[in-house]
Amino acid sequence: MSAYDVIVIGAGPVGENVADRVVQGGLTAAIVERELVGGECSYWACMPTKALLRSGAALRAARQVPGAREAVTGELDVAAVLRRRDSFASNWQDDAQVSWLESVGVPLYRGHGRIASDRVVAVTGADGTTTTLTARHAVVVATGSGALVPDIEGLREAKPWTSRETVAAESVPARLAVIGGGVVASEMATAFSELGSSVTMLARDGVLHLHEPFVGEQVAESLRDKGVSVRAGAEAGSVERNADGTVVITLTDGERIEADELLVAIGRTPNTQDIGLETAGLKPGAWLTVDDTMRVLGEGGAPVGDGWLYAAGDVNRRVLLTHQGKYQARAVGDIIVARAKGEPVDDAPWGRHAATADERAVPQVVFTDPEIASVGLTAAQAEAAGLRIRVVDHDLAATAGSALHAEGYRGHARMVVDEDREVIVGFTLAGPDVAEMLHAATIAVAGEVPLDRLWHAVPAFPTVSEVWLRLLEAYGR
Numbered sequence: 001m002s003a004y005d006v007i008v009i010g011a012g013p014v015g016e017n018v019a020d021r022v023v024q025g026g027l028t029a030a031i032v033e034r035e036l037v038g039g040e041c042s043y044w045a046c047m048p049t050k051a052l053l054r055s056g057a058a059l060r061a062a063r064q065v066p067g068a069r070e071a072v073t074g075e076l077d078v079a080a081v082l083r084r085r086d087s088f089a090s091n092w093q094d095d096a097q098v099s100w101l102e103s104v105g106v107p108l109y110r111g112h113g114r115i116a117s118d119r120v121v122a123v124t125g126a127d128g129t130t131t132t133l134t135a136r137h138a139v140v141v142a143t144g145s146g147a148l149v150p151d152i153e154g155l156r157e158a159k160p161w162t163s164r165e166t167v168a169a170e171s172v173p174a175r176l177a178v179i180g181g182g183v184v185a186s187e188m189a190t191a192f193s194e195l196g197s198s199v200t201m202l203a204r205d206g207v208l209h210l211h212e213p214f215v216g217e218q219v220a221e222s223l224r225d226k227g228v229s230v231r232a233g234a235e236a237g238s239v240e241r242n243a244d245g246t247v248v249i250t251l252t253d254g255e256r257i258e259a260d261e262l263l264v265a266i267g268r269t270p271n272t273q274d275i276g277l278e279t280a281g282l283k284p285g286a287w288l289t290v291d292d293t294m295r296v297l298g299e300g301g302a303p304v305g306d307g308w309l310y311a312a313g314d315v316n317r318r319v320l321l322t323h324q325g326k327y328q329a330r331a332v333g334d335i336i337v338a339r340a341k342g343e344p345v346d347d348a349p350w351g352r353h354a355a356t357a358d359e360r361a362v363p364q365v366v367f368t369d370p371e372i373a374s375v376g377l378t379a380a381q382a383e384a385a386g387l388r389i390r391v392v393d394h395d396l397a398a399t400a401g402s403a404l405h406a407e408g409y410r411g412h413a414r415m416v417v418d419e420d421r422e423v424i425v426g427f428t429l430a431g432p433d434v435a436e437m438l439h440a441a442t443i444a445v446a447g448e449v450p451l452d453r454l455w456h457a458v459p460a461f462p463t464v465s466e467v468w469l470r471l472l473e474a475y476g477r
C-alpha cells in the first residue's frame, strides 16, 4: 500500500491542477487516470472543437475585409482543418501531459479509481491488478462528466455520435442531424456546416436559450445563413439506423428527417457511476454536492466523514467549464494544504479558499458565428435573484473600431447593472472576435467596480472596446 497526503481521482484539467497546487503547497499527491492524462478538454472537447472552428472563423474574417477578401479565392481545405484538429488533440497521445506530471512531482497511477473506504482508493489497472493507495489528508474526486444520451426510442441502438465522435470525426458527413440547441450543438452545427455538411438542428428549447435572448436570435440567423435547418421546438420521438447506414429521426409530430450521422448534444452526466461513492454513504451516478471549498456534502448537508472527501470540476455540477474547474482546483488544493498544516482558512466569500466566482462571475465564450462572450448574470437571472436592475444595450457595429475591423460587422452588447450598488452584474457580447474583449467585463463583475470609477477606464481609439464608453454614456453619469 502506498501513502500520499492527497489522492486525486481523474487527471483531467481539474485533477491535474489540484495535484499541482497540493505539491506546490509542500504536500505529496498522487493522481489516478483511466484514459488519457489531460481529460475531456484536451482530446475531445475544448481544444479540438476550437481547432475545428478556427479555420472557418479566419476565412470569414478575411472575407469581411476588402483587400484581404480579393486574396481569398478558395474554400476551406477540409483535410488541412482535420489535420490541425488532430495536432491540437495531440493525436490522442498523452506523453506531453505525462511528462508534465513527472516534472511537477506527481506520480501517475493508470487505471480505474474507486473509493474503497475512508481515505483509501483502489486502482484497477488494465491487466486487472489492483493497487491500494492511502491518503493521509484528502481524496479529491475530479472524474468529470460524459455525454448524456436520453431515452429516445431506438436512439442507443442507432449508435449516435456524442461530442466525442463528432470532435474526432475522420471525415465530414454529407448530412448531419443534431439533437440539442445548447453550446455543443451550436458550435458543432457551425463547424460542420462550414466544413460542408448539410446540418439539421433539432433545438427543442431553442438555440442557446440560457443566454440573453439576442444571442440565440443572432446565432440561429447566422446558422440559417450557412444553410443549417434550425428547427426550434422540434423534438425527436424515435430514431432508426437503416441497413445502408442512414439515420432516420421521426419527430414527435410525425415528420421524418434523414441524415448520415446524428449528434446528440443535450448535456452531461457525471462520471460517478462506479467510483465507490456508496462506501462514503453517497449515491452512485449522482452529481456530487459540495460547499464553497469543494468539500463533498452528504445527504444531511454536512461534510462526508471528518471532511476528507472533496470534488472539483464538472463532477460537482457547479460550472461545466475548464477554466472554472481549474479555479476550483486552485481553491481546493490550497485549502487542503491549509487544513493539513493547521493554517488559517479563508473561506468567506471572495476569500482565497472559496470558489465564490462560480455563482457570480463565470465567463464563457461560445465560438459560434457571431462569437458569444458572457460573464455573470443575464437580465432574467438577475431579476430572478431579486436584484433591482437596469439593462443597457448597444449596437456593437456602431463604433469606429468595429467598422474598421470588418465590413458589415454585426454585433450587440448588453450590460446588466445592479441599481442598488451601481455595479455591473452581467455582461454579454455577440460579434466577430469578441472573445478577447471578455476579460475586461469579467474584471468589472468580479471586482464589483463602481460605475463611476469605470468612467476613468478609457477604451483606446479606434477599438471595438469603445462600446464600454457608449454603454456608460447610455447609462448616464
Ligand SMILES: Cc1cc2nc3c(=O)[nH]c(=O)nc-3n(C[C@H](O)[C@H](O)[C@H](O)COP(=O)(O)OP(=O)(O)OC[C@H]3O[C@@H](n4cnc5c(N)ncnc54)[C@H](O)[C@@H]3O)c2cc1C
Binding pocket: 009, 010, 011, 012, 013, 014, 015, 032, 033, 034, 035, 036, 037, 038, 039, 040, 041, 042, 044, 045, 046, 047, 049, 050, 111, 112, 113, 114, 142, 143, 144, 145, 163, 167, 184, 271, 274, 275, 312, 313, 314, 315, 319, 320, 321, 322, 323, 324, 325
Ligand atoms: C464538446 C465540448 C466542448 C467544450 N468546450 C469547452 C471550451 O471551449 N471551454 C471550456 O472552458 N470548457 C469546454 N467544455 C467543458 C470542458 O471540457 C469540461 O468542463 C472540462 O473538461 C472538465 O474538466 P474535469 O477535469 O472536471 O473533467 P474531465 O475533463 O472530464 O476529466 C476527468 C478525467 O477523469 C478520468 N476518470 C473518470 N473516472 C475515473 C476513474 N474512476 N478513475 C480514473 N480516472 C477517471 C477521465 O478519464 C478523465 O480523464 C467543453 C465540453 C465539451 C463536451
Ligand SMILES: NC(=O)c1ccc[n+]([C@@H]2O[C@H](COP(=O)([O-])OP(=O)(O)OC[C@H]3O[C@@H](n4cnc5c(N)ncnc54)[C@H](O)[C@@H]3O)[C@@H](O)[C@H]2O)c1
Binding pocket: 150, 179, 180, 181, 182, 183, 184, 185, 187, 203, 204, 205, 206, 208, 209, 265, 266, 267, 268, 319, 320, 321, 364, 365, 366, 367
Ligand atoms: N465554448 C464553451 O465554453 C463550451 C463548448 C461546449 C461545451 N461546453 C460545456 O459543455 C457542457 C455540455 O454542453 P451541451 O451543449 O451538451 O449542454 P447544454 O446544457 O449547453 O445544452 C443542452 C441543450 O439540450 C437541450 N435539451 C436537454 N434535454 C433535451 C432533450 N431530451 N431533447 C432535446 N433537447 C434537449 C437543452 O434545452 C439545452 O439547450 C455545457 O454545460 C458547457 O458548459 C462549453
